[in-house]
Amino acid sequence: MTTKIALVTGANRGIGKEIARQLGQLGHTVLVGARTPDGTTAAELAAEGIDAREVRLDVRDQASIEAAAKEIEAGHGRLDVLVNNAAIIPPGDNGVPEVGLDVLREAYETNVIGLVAVTQSMLPLLRKTEQARIVNVSSELGSLTSVGDPASPMSEMRMLGYNSSKAAVNMVTVMLANDLRGTGILVNAADPGNCQTEMGGWDAPRTPAQGAAVAVAAATLGADAATGGFHTDGGTLSW
Numbered sequence: 001m002t003t004k005i006a007l008v009t010g011a012n013r014g015i016g017k018e019i020a021r022q023l024g025q026l027g028h029t030v031l032v033g034a035r036t037p038d039g040t041t042a043a044e045l046a047a048e049g050i051d052a053r054e055v056r057l058d059v060r061d062q063a064s065i066e067a068a069a070k071e072i073e074a075g076h077g078r079l080d081v082l083v084n085n086a087a088i089i090p091p092g093d094n095g096v097p098e099v100g101l102d103v104l105r106e107a108y109e110t111n112v113i114g115l116v117a118v119t120q121s122m123l124p125l126l127r128k129t130e131q132a133r134i135v136n137v138s139s140e141l142g143s144l145t146s147v148g149d150p151a152s153p154m155s156e157m158r159m160l161g162y163n164s165s166k167a168a169v170n171m172v173t174v175m176l177a178n179d180l181r182g183t184g185i186l187v188n189a190a191d192p193g194n195c196q197t198e199m200g201g202w203d204a205p206r207t208p209a210q211g212a213a214v215a216v217a218a219a220t221l222g223a224d225a226a227t228g229g230f231h232t233d234g235g236t237l238s239w
């Protein structure tokens with residue numbers, strides 16, 4: 001069987017690094033997307049027996065995205081798995097009455113436009129393989145159902161930039177799944193749950209490895225699996 005090639009954005013730390021590790025443990029060659037690659041993550045994973053290489057990829061820098069696609073094409077000729085993991089909660093994120101419009105733009109530039117830009121550039125490489133998988137790392141905070149439920153703790157998380165950008169990521173997922181239906185490429189969103197990272201807070205209930213496992217499951221779905229879903233631990237979430 002040919003080794004699968006997987007690209008994970010924002011894989012130098014947090015959940016992204018764990019996604020890279022777990023895909024590597026499954027035998028994939030992992031391309032660790034990082035804004036400022038310094039070799040540390042690839043070396044850490046290589047020491048565990050994982051075939052990992054770092055690729056410079058700033059999701060807000062179109063030139064770096066195109067250069068990464070060229071590098072992957074030259075090195076591997078294709079891409080089997082794309083995990084769009086990189087995201088931010090912009091400083092100052094807040095509810096609708098208070099949030100700064102520049103804060104909203106920050107969230108959208110990285111979490112939505114950056115994700116679409118990476119996906120567009122990698123799509124030709126994903127089309128070159130059978131059964132490619134695209135996973136968009138989303139959040140329950142992007143679920144209209146959860147945030148709209150006053151009984152849910154999600155309804156108290158007043159971060160318009162982050163929450164609405166993740167809702168947009170969910171729509172990107174559904175629309176791309178429709179576009180690619182019948183091609184063998186499955187597109188799914190994954191909610192890692194609240195994990196111990198810089199973003200999630202170090203006192204969060206879940207480990208980054210637990211969160212990563214949700215994305216890895218979606219990245220390794222079999223041929224008969226569904227596309228256009230919102231995956232969480234052992235099940236699906238309402239949009």
Ligand SMILES: NC(=O)c1ccc[n+]([C@@H]2O[C@H](COP(=O)([O-])OP(=O)(O)OC[C@H]3O[C@@H](n4cnc5c(N)ncnc54)[C@H](OP(=O)(O)O)[C@@H]3O)[C@@H](O)[C@H]2O)c1
Nearest residue numbers: 010014015058059085086087139193194195197198199200
């Ligand atoms: N942690 C949670 O509780 C939680 C819950 C639900 C969903 N999520 C989602 O899980 C994913 C990973 O989150 P995390 O908790 O691991 O966050 P994190 O620890 O803050 O890591 C974020 C990663 O994204 C990268 N990144 C940010 N802006 C980037 C850009 N312009 N280009 C490329 N990379 C960029 C960061 O790189 P630098 O090191 O260069 O900043 C870092 O590698 C995100 O999509 C997040 O929304 C997290």
